[in-house]
Amino acid sequence: MTLFVLRRLGAAAGVLIVVSVAVFSLLHVAPGDPVAVLAGPDASPETLEAIRVDLGLDKPPARQYVEWVGQLVRGDLGMSYTIRRPVSELIGQRVGSTMQLTVAATLILLALGITMGILLATSRFRVVRQAIDQLATLCLALPPFVSGIILIFLFAVVWGVLPPGGDAPFLDQTGESLRRLILPSIAMALPSAPVVARLLATEMRRAREQEFVLTALAKGSSQRRITWRHVVPNSIGPAVVEVGIRVGHLLGGAIVAEAIFARAGLGNLLITAVQSRDYRLAQALLMLAVAAAIVAQLIAELVIARNDPRVRLGGRA
Amino acid sequence: MEPLENTHRPPLISRREILGGALAAGGLLLVGCRTEPTVTPEATPAPGPTGTSPTVERLDNLRLGVPSDILPDGMLRFTPGNQALRRTVFDLLVDRGEDGDYVPWLATDWDYNDDRTRLVIRLRDGVTYHSGRPFTADDVLFVVDKALEDGSGAQVASLLRRGTMSKSGDLELTVDFEAPFASYLDAFIALPMVDSETFDAIADGQQIVGTGPFTWESWTPGSRFEMAHYDSYWGNDIPFDRLTVSVISEPQAMLAAMRSDDLDLAERMVARDAASLESAGFSVVRSVGFDYYVGVNTAVAPLDDIRVRQAVAWALDRDRIAEQVFSGIAEPSSIPWASNTPGVTTAHTSHYSYDVDRARALIEDAGATGAELAITPSPQEPTAGAVADIVQFGLTEIGLNPSTVTVEPAEFPTLIQGGAFQGLWIGVVGLTALGPTTALLTANPLRADQNTHNFTPAEYQSRHAAVVDAGDQEEQAEAIADMTEFMLEQAFHNTVVQASSTVVAREGLTGVALDSTFALNLTNARLTT
Numbered sequence: 001m002t003l004f005v006l007r008r009l010g011a012a013a014g015v016l017i018v019v020s021v022a023v024f025s026l027l028h029v030a031p032g033d034p035v036a037v038l039a040g041p042d043a044s045p046e047t048l049e050a051i052r053v054d055l056g057l058d059k060p061p062a063r064q065y066v067e068w069v070g071q072l073v074r075g076d077l078g079m080s081y082t083i084r085r086p087v088s089e090l091i092g093q094r095v096g097s098t099m100q101l102t103v104a105a106t107l108i109l110l111a112l113g114i115t116m117g118i119l120l121a122t123s124r125f126r127v128v129r130q131a132i133d134q135l136a137t138l139c140l141a142l143p144p145f146v147s148g149i150i151l152i153f154l155f156a157v158v159w160g161v162l163p164p165g166g167d168a169p170f171l172d173q174t175g176e177s178l179r180r181l182i183l184p185s186i187a188m189a190l191p192s193a194p195v196v197a198r199l200l201a202t203e204m205r206r207a208r209e210q211e212f213v214l215t216a217l218a219k220g221s222s223q224r225r226i227t228w229r230h231v232v233p234n235s236i237g238p239a240v241v242e243v244g245i246r247v248g249h250l251l252g253g254a255i256v257a258e259a260i261f262a263r264a265g266l267g268n269l270l271i272t273a274v275q276s277r278d279y280r281l282a283q284a285l286l287m288l289a290v291a292a293a294i295v296a297q298l299i300a301e302l303v304i305a306r307n308d309p310r311v312r313l314g315g316r317a
Numbered sequence: 318m319e320p321l322e323n324t325h326r327p328p329l330i331s332r333r334e335i336l337g338g339a340l341a342a343g344g345l346l347l348v349g350c351r352t353e354p355t356v357t358p359e360a361t362p363a364p365g366p367t368g369t370s371p372t373v374e375r376l377d378n379l380r381l382g383v384p385s386d387i388l389p390d391g392m393l394r395f396t397p398g399n400q401a402l403r404r405t406v407f408d409l410l411v412d413r414g415e416d417g418d419y420v421p422w423l424a425t426d427w428d429y430n431d432d433r434t435r436l437v438i439r440l441r442d443g444v445t446y447h448s449g450r451p452f453t454a455d456d457v458l459f460v461v462d463k464a465l466e467d468g469s470g471a472q473v474a475s476l477l478r479r480g481t482m483s484k485s486g487d488l489e490l491t492v493d494f495e496a497p498f499a500s501y502l503d504a505f506i507a508l509p510m511v512d513s514e515t516f517d518a519i520a521d522g523q524q525i526v527g528t529g530p531f532t533w534e535s536w537t538p539g540s541r542f543e544m545a546h547y548d549s550y551w552g553n554d555i556p557f558d559r560l561t562v563s564v565i566s567e568p569q570a571m572l573a574a575m576r577s578d579d580l581d582l583a584e585r586m587v588a589r590d591a592a593s594l595e596s597a598g599f600s601v602v603r604s605v606g607f608d609y610y611v612g613v614n615t616a617v618a619p620l621d622d623i624r625v626r627q628a629v630a631w632a633l634d635r636d637r638i639a640e641q642v643f644s645g646i647a648e649p650s651s652i653p654w655a656s657n658t659p660g661v662t663t664a665h666t667s668h669y670s671y672d673v674d675r676a677r678a679l680i681e682d683a684g685a686t687g688a689e690l691a692i693t694p695s696p697q698e699p700t701a702g703a704v705a706d707i708v709q710f711g712l713t714e715i716g717l718n719p720s721t722v723t724v725e726p727a728e729f730p731t732l733i734q735g736g737a738f739q740g741l742w743i744g745v746v747g748l749t750a751l752g753p754t755t756a757l758l759t760a761n762p763l764r765a766d767q768n769t770h771n772f773t774p775a776e777y778q779s780r781h782a783a784v785v786d787a788g789d790q791e792e793q794a795e796a797i798a799d800m801t802e803f804m805l806e807q808a809f810h811n812t813v814v815q816a817s818s819t820v821v822a823r824e825g826l827t828g829v830a831l832d833s834t835f836a837l838n839l840t841n842a843r844l845t846t
Contacts, residue, residue, distance in 0.1 A: 030725075031724070031725065031727075031728040031731075032725050032726075032727025032728040032731065033727065033728075033730075033731050034727070036727070036730040036731040036734055037726070037727050037730055038388075038390070038391065038470075039391075039394075039470045039730070040391070040394055040395075040396055040470060040472075040730060041729070041730040041733040041734060041744075041761055042395075042472045042733075042748070042759055042760050042761045043470050043730075043734060043761075045734075046467055047467065047468055047469070047470045048734065050467040050468025051468050051470070054468060080538075082388065082390070083521070083522070083538045083539075084389070084390050084520040084521040084522075085521045085522075085538065090538060093537055093538075094539075149569055152569070152570070152573045152577075153573070156573055156576075156577035156579070157573055157576045157577050160577055160578070163577065163579050164570060164573035164574050164577050164579055165565070165570050165573070165574065165579075166563060166565075166574075166579070167540075259566065259567055259570075260567055260569070260570060261570065262563065262564070262565040262566070262567065262570045262574070264537055264539055264540030264541070268539055268540075268566075269539055272386075272539050275725065275726045275727060276726070276727060277727040
């Protein structure tokens with residue numbers, strides 16, 4: 001197992017090195033210049049040069065890369081060019097907002113997906129099943145930037161019961177913070193919920209044909225009891241796996257939702273960093289995203305390896 | 318195997334009760350947790366227009382929305398993001414009135430000598446920084462020195478270099494000029510009076526100290542910044558205890574925030590959104606105009622031919638752009654400066670109209686029919702795409718083959734600085750609000766020796782020098798008229814409208830203003846009921 005862990009860690013480190021080169025190169029090759037953004041369109045060549053030297057962008061790219069990686073290894077993410085604050089501080093300020101949004105969207109996704117799935121699979125009324133099916137299709141076709149605008153218009157502008165966006169400190173203003181979470185998290189959850197619902201409904205229909213369900217029916221159990229005690233627990237697994245995959249999508253979707261709902265999250269920060277070519281900030285955010293994915297993958301592989309010697313021994317068993 | 322049970326115990330709480338409770342809790346969450354600013358009546362009522370005395374309210378928190386964040390590191394630069402700070406945390410030395418004359422602010426008065434080679438500026442007494450330190454002539458000298466440093470990026474540095482400033486008293490400054498220069502004070506319309514003791518801490522926004530009506534409190538980059546009432550402000554007592562500024566980059570989100578009462582003020586809204594709010598009862602304050610133009614790279618064929626450039630100028634439907642894109646919050650114009658600029662006449666502002674036949678004849682005469690032409694709209698201007706559509710339609714009508722090129726926000730400044738556009742571009746020169754001299758000296762598209770248009774013939778350079786070197790207003794008016802006519806003839810910088818920055822205010826909020834540099838001025842703002 002130790003050898004397996006070392007092998008996987010080595011592979012992960014290799015991926016991180018390749019990704020760091022790709023992230024650095026792509027951002028530097030892309031048209032646009034952080035110095036030009038900072039100095040503004042009316043800057044003189046002298047001003048541009050002075051800022052370039054100040055930021056260290058006059059050095060050869062290879063040297064900039066080595067310096068950046070050296071800082072990363074020491075746990076220093078560097079300073080933002082435009083905001084002039086440590087990148088770690090900026091990420092720390094924003095991560096809470098994105099996590100709140102992702103957690104809230106996941107909860108809504110679970111509630112909506114499971115409710116719709118169960119209704120799809122169990123309702124005795126065809127009209128209900130058809131209505132849920134149509135609703136699922138509609139939700140599936142509503143990306144967050146469309147549903148977000150509709151939700152803002154209805155709940156904030158027309159009825160005035162919820163704020164149109166923004167965020168508030170969760171610990172100091174919990175109620176206000178939750179109110180500001182409702183619309184963006186619904187907008188993010190809507191397109192994913194039907195996928196979970198349909199998967200769950202399919203699994204439930206399959207489970208209903210299993211022998212233990214038929215046995216329970218033969219013994220006189222009620223439909224409700226069979227659904228909740230036997231069918232749902234035996235069908236929920238694939239749906240939960242799908243929710244796990246969807247959480248990754250939700251983190252990506254947060255970029256759009258944060259822009260529409262004016263939330264100060266990591267997605268918004270990444271947009272700002274890329275638009276202003278704030279290399280240090282954008283590189284750190286992208287590397288963090290990749291590192292998070294690699295860690296998740298590593299954990300999954302370790303869990304699988306622990307349970308399966310064939311994986312652990314690399315196919316030599 | 319677990320035996321199947323067939324008994325059913327009634328739950329302690331029924332599902333209906335749980336559902337009812339959940340709905341009630343949700344309702345309470347929706348309605349009960351709303352945080353709106355509270356207002357308290359002020360002691361001093363303001364006279365109403367019909368003889369009644371509406372009550373002036375004291376607001377605990379004025380909520381402002383802006384489309385882009387501040388850039389503290391560029392505090393001495395003329396950048397849109399910092400407009401919400403320049404007259405809230407900071408003060409300026411002078412202002413400019415609607416008639417174009419300078420208005421005292423931290424400078425109370427000023428005099429030129431007879432041959433206009435010396436300017437004496439006297440400063441207001443009793444002004445203090447938020448730290449409690451008095452504002453003096455040394456602070457102005459500090460700001461000027463910082464603006465003149467390499468890398469400051471202060472556009473007005475080119476104005477400041479025309480004179481040498483020295484201290485002639487605690488509250489008096491003297492500026493000596495080698496040759497008469499009439500526009501020196503323009504620099505102080507745009508330069509905030511930063512604090513010398515804390516200047517180094519401005520860059521990261523941790524500490525921003527000025528003399529303005531609000532003290533700096535906090536900044537969450539990209540999200541919001543907060544300020545508090547400065548009790549020792551030298552001017553009016555502003556009836557707002559706090560000013561909270563939210564950065565809302567999406568125009569739709571800004572519009573929704575205003576309509577849903579989540580904001581009291583919104584700065585720099587998209588014109589059509591501001592117009593829609595105006596028709597819904599909000600008040601819209603407009604700034605003085607600035608240049609919104611279609612630039613021409615004269616180094617690129619067929620735009621190196623004056624006939625093609627003039628054809629482009631005749632093919633721009635300025636009225637349609639002003640009406641459809643700006644919803645009337647812009648004035649069609651053919652020149653970069655305001656219509657009340659000395660030397661400017663109506664014949665100048667309305668020189669070019671939409672004349673397809675004339676333009677097509679010029680294109681045919683130049684043999685440029687079917688020529689391909691790239692149009693690059695500024696990604697920093699939310700209206701530029703719509704303007705590009707109208708421009709593209711006009712150019713197609715006259716026989717050219719235009720196409721739109723999209724660039725990223727980080728690329729556009731590089732193209733402006735380097736004059737590297739493929740053909741035409743659509744952009745703005747905000748500095749024209751300060752007048753022709755300042756714009757010609759500071760804006761890259763209009764500079765003499767090297768500019769974005771790659772248009773630097775001797776005739777342009779001599780006229781450029783005539784405007785910026787004019788010693789008095791009469792001489793300046795003559796030079797501006799000559800320069801304006803030359804620019805119209807050469808058609809390398811085709812102004813389409815004099816656009817305006819806006820601030821939209823909720824009902825009852827009056828006295829909000831934008832100064833000649835589009836900075837938000839709340840010193841006369843009042844909330845009345």
